Each structure stands twice: as structure tokens, then as C-alpha cells.
Amino acid sequence: MKGIFAAIGTIAVVVMFGALLSIETIDEGERGVVLRNGAYSSIAEPGMNFITPLVDSVKSISIRTNSRLYQDEPFYSADRQAATMTVSVTYKLAADKIAQIYSEYGGEEGVLTRLVDRRVKKELKEVMGTFTAATAITERERLGVEVAKAMTENIAGPILIESVQIEDVNFSDAYEKSIEKRMLAENEVERLKQEKKQEAERNEITVAKAQADADAIRKKAQADADAIRLKGDADASAIAARGKALRDNPTVIDLVKVETWNGQLPATMVPGGALPFVNLSPN
Structure with a gap:
């Protein structure tokens, strides 16, 4: 009886060992090439795969980056x-x-x-x-x-x-x-070009500003001259009109005197002289 149990135990161990040998696990990121007696048989996907023990073998190939x-x-x-x-x-x-x-x-x-x-x-x-x-x-x-x-x-x-x-x-x-020296030289040339360009731009700005200032001065001078001319024309017209009025109506002179009198009589008077604005001559 003991021999029978021993045999059964041995068979169980062999079966379990065979079962273990028939399982092949493939990692994610890999594929398994199943070889049967050394020849290509199939592809084993990631996870648990069953193969024939002692007959099949698996060669893993990575598909990771x-x-x-x-x-x-x-x-x-x-x-x-x-x-x-x-x-x-x-x-x-x-x-x-x-x-x-x-x-x-x-x-x-x-x-x-x-x-x-x-x-x-x-x-x-x-x-x-x-x-x-x-x-x-x-x-x-x-x-x-x-x-x-x-x-x-x-x-x-x-x-x-x-x-x-x-x-x-x-x-x-x-x-x-030598490349470094040449690059430094080229950079220096480029720097000088940029400085020259910036200087030219500054000069253009200065010239433009001077031109604008000159235009402004010229326009102001023209405006002042026009104002003086217009005022002179107006004054001349006023004088001409006043002269004509005096010629046409001499009494206007007396009216002007009255309009400009401050209301005070002279403190001293020449004997025999007439009071201001009093015309003693007969009409």
C-alpha cells in the first residue's frame, strides 16, 4: 500500500512539474517566439502561455522603445x-x-x-x-x-x-x-554694422527734428508777419476813416475833447483866456 501511495505521489510531482514546465509567462512590452524542436511555431502574446514541455521553447523579443x-x-x-x-x-x-x-x-x-x-x-x-x-x-x-x-x-x-x-x-x-576666432570677428563686424545703422537712424531723427523745428519757426514768423500786416492795415483804415470824419464834420474834434475830458478845470488860467470846451465865438 505504501508503495502505491509513493508511486501516486511521484506521479503527482511529475505532473505538477510538467504543468509548471508547460507555462511560459511573457512580459508586457515583449513578444515570445515559440520554437518547436528548434523551428518556428507561433507567437506568444504577453501574459501566461501554455507550451509543450521538452518540445517547445520560447525566445523573448522586446518591442519597447x-x-x-x-x-x-x-x-x-x-x-x-x-x-x-x-x-x-x-x-x-x-x-x-x-x-x-x-x-x-x-x-x-x-x-x-x-x-x-x-x-x-x-x-x-x-x-x-x-x-x-x-x-x-x-x-x-x-x-x-x-x-x-x-x-x-x-x-x-x-x-x-x-x-x-x-x-x-x-x-x-x-x-x-580658428572657427571661434572667425566667428568673433564676424560678430564684431556685425556689431559695428549695427552701431553704424543706429547712428544713421539717430542722425535721420536729428535732421527730421531740426527740419520740423525750422518749419515751426518759419510758420510762426509768417503768422506774426501776417498779424502785423493785418493790424497795420486795420490801423491805417481806422486813421483814414477818422481823417475823413474830421474833414466832413469839424465839430467831431470838440466831441472827442469832451469824451476824453476828466471833468477838472485847469488850476491856473491865463487872463483873458476862455474856459475849456467853451466856444465864445458867435455862431
């Missing part, structure tokens, strides 16, 4: 200056092409080696060959855009290039110093 660094890649600029560049490529394997990735490339590393590595080196050299050393330094952003465009357009296969980042561009120390 990842980066590959290409450090100190040599190249020549359009003006034949030697330099090195460090570039990082961000990529992701196509989740719907896992079978192709395994059967044709053997996995992620095969895709990178055969599709990306050689193309990166080639595209870097070709793009950099269109930039002079100076523009590669001063137009880093445009350089990055051109490199990324070349790689995304020319790397074909079960991989998506998400971005390309230029980490560093290094020319010789002597050349970089």
Missing part, C-alpha cells in the same frame, strides 16, 4: 575637415513582424546589425559631406534634422526609427579655435 549609441563616428566635411560625431538612435521593433524579425534576423541585435548600423555610418558620411565644418558647428539643429531625415527615409524593415539625436561633433582643436 530603445536607443543605440554610435560613438566617435569619423567623417569628412564638405571642405575636407576631419571630425568625429556621436549619435544616438531611438528605435522600436515592429510588434506585428516578430516572426520576420526572428526568422530573417535572429532577433533584435540582428536587425540593428544588418539594417541600422551600416546605414547609420553611411548616412552620417553622406549628410556631413554636404556641410562645411563651419556650418556643422553653427547650424547644429539643421544638421540633426538632415541626419534624422536621411535615416528615417533610408532604413527599411521591421523597425521604426523614432528619432536621431546628435550628441557631439568634434573637429581638431586648432580648427575649432
Whole structure:
């Protein structure tokens, strides 16, 4: 009896062990390639998958976003200056092409080696060959855009290039110093141009203000002259009218005297003299 229970226990252990061997767990962000006797069988999705123990095996392939660094890649600029560049490529394997990735490339590393590595080196050299050393330094952003465009357009296969980042561009120390001096000189020339332009603008403003002031003075002088002329004309007209009135009516003189008299008689009088405004002559 004890032997029977022992056998049953052994069988149970074997069954449980076999059950454990038949379960394969795939993480999220991965896909499993199920191989039966070494040949492709199916794709295992994330989660718990059942396989045939001792017959099936699973090779996991990541479909997460990842980066590959290409450090100190040599190249020549359009003006034949030697330099090195460090570039990082961000990529992701196509989740719907896992079978192709395994059967044709053997996995992620095969895709990178055969599709990306050689193309990166080639595209870097070709793009950099269109930039002079100076523009590669001063137009880093445009350089990055051109490199990324070349790689995304020319790397074909079960991989998506998400971005390309230029980490560093290094020319010789002597050349970089010469570029720095030239840039400083160009900046100084530009500064002098700006100062000259600003000075010219200030001069234009000064001339315009002087012209405006002169116009204002001229207009005021003209207005004053016109006012004086008009007043003179008015005074002359008034004098002419007054003279005519006196000629036509001599008694107006007496009327004016009366209008301007302050009401006081002279304190002293010449003997025999007439009182003011009193006409003693007969009518």
C-alpha cells in the first residue's frame, strides 16, 4: 500500500512539474517566439502561455522603445575637415513582424546589425559631406534634422526609427579655435554694422527734428508777419476813416475833447483866456 501511495505521489510531482514546465509567462512590452524542436511555431502574446514541455521553447523579443549609441563616428566635411560625431538612435521593433524579425534576423541585435548600423555610418558620411565644418558647428539643429531625415527615409524593415539625436561633433582643436576666432570677428563686424545703422537712424531723427523745428519757426514768423500786416492795415483804415470824419464834420474834434475830458478845470488860467470846451465865438 505504501508503495502505491509513493508511486501516486511521484506521479503527482511529475505532473505538477510538467504543468509548471508547460507555462511560459511573457512580459508586457515583449513578444515570445515559440520554437518547436528548434523551428518556428507561433507567437506568444504577453501574459501566461501554455507550451509543450521538452518540445517547445520560447525566445523573448522586446518591442519597447530603445536607443543605440554610435560613438566617435569619423567623417569628412564638405571642405575636407576631419571630425568625429556621436549619435544616438531611438528605435522600436515592429510588434506585428516578430516572426520576420526572428526568422530573417535572429532577433533584435540582428536587425540593428544588418539594417541600422551600416546605414547609420553611411548616412552620417553622406549628410556631413554636404556641410562645411563651419556650418556643422553653427547650424547644429539643421544638421540633426538632415541626419534624422536621411535615416528615417533610408532604413527599411521591421523597425521604426523614432528619432536621431546628435550628441557631439568634434573637429581638431586648432580648427575649432580658428572657427571661434572667425566667428568673433564676424560678430564684431556685425556689431559695428549695427552701431553704424543706429547712428544713421539717430542722425535721420536729428535732421527730421531740426527740419520740423525750422518749419515751426518759419510758420510762426509768417503768422506774426501776417498779424502785423493785418493790424497795420486795420490801423491805417481806422486813421483814414477818422481823417475823413474830421474833414466832413469839424465839430467831431470838440466831441472827442469832451469824451476824453476828466471833468477838472485847469488850476491856473491865463487872463483873458476862455474856459475849456467853451466856444465864445458867435455862431
